[in-house]
Amino acid sequence: MDGMHDLGGKQGFGRVRYSLRAQTFHEPWEKRVNALYSLAVKLGIFNMDEYRHAIERMEPRHYLSASYYERSLTSLATLCVEKGILTQEELERRAGGAFPLSSPSAPGRGNVATRETLKVGDRVTVKTDYVPGHVRMPGYIRGKSGVVVGVSPPYPFPDAHGHGIEAEDEPTYDVRFDSRDLWSDSADQAFVHVGVFESYLERA
Incomplete structure (x- = not known):
């Protein structure tokens, strides 16, 4: 949320x-x-x-x-x-x-039906979803693009797990962002790595 x-x-x-x-x-x-x-x-x-x-x-x-x-x-x-x-x-x-x-809690959601399996080297964009319930997507990466540099094992999907909804476990992808893409006018050059669930990503 x-x-x-x-x-x-x-x-x-x-x-x-x-x-x-x-x-x-x-x-x-x-x-x-x-x-x-x-x-x-x-x-x-x-x-x-x-x-x-x-x-x-x-x-x-x-x-x-x-x-x-x-x-x-x-x-x-x-x-x-x-x-x-x-x-x-x-x-x-x-x-x-x-x-x-x-x-009181807002409703949660299950896995995104259109999610894709990704691999290291894929360029991806974080979806601009606005979720009323629990979500593990930091706001500062929403709509931003980066590169997958690692893949973690599947884990309970938080948007569902935080609400008692049945859902498939999902991997998280270690996505590398350029800090200047995240904060274009107020960041030194650096890489920022974020673990991002599969349902939050799409191919760039």
């Missing part, structure tokens, strides 16, 4: 701040949230695409103001409510106040 979560390639947010010695966890509750969502996936309560999509569905102001593990907590709580594990009222009673959840 097109949402606030898809920040890749967007400008205006300043430099990316990072530290090679950054802590993984800052508070004990973050460890519990991380363990709980990992357990939920292991037990089959939801899968990782559903988990990611519930984060994508967060209200934009909440998403931008939330920490990494607050986003995880929102996704975990939203999916547990949607799947009948607990209720929002129970969450708010334990929290002692409001407990914001993600917005």
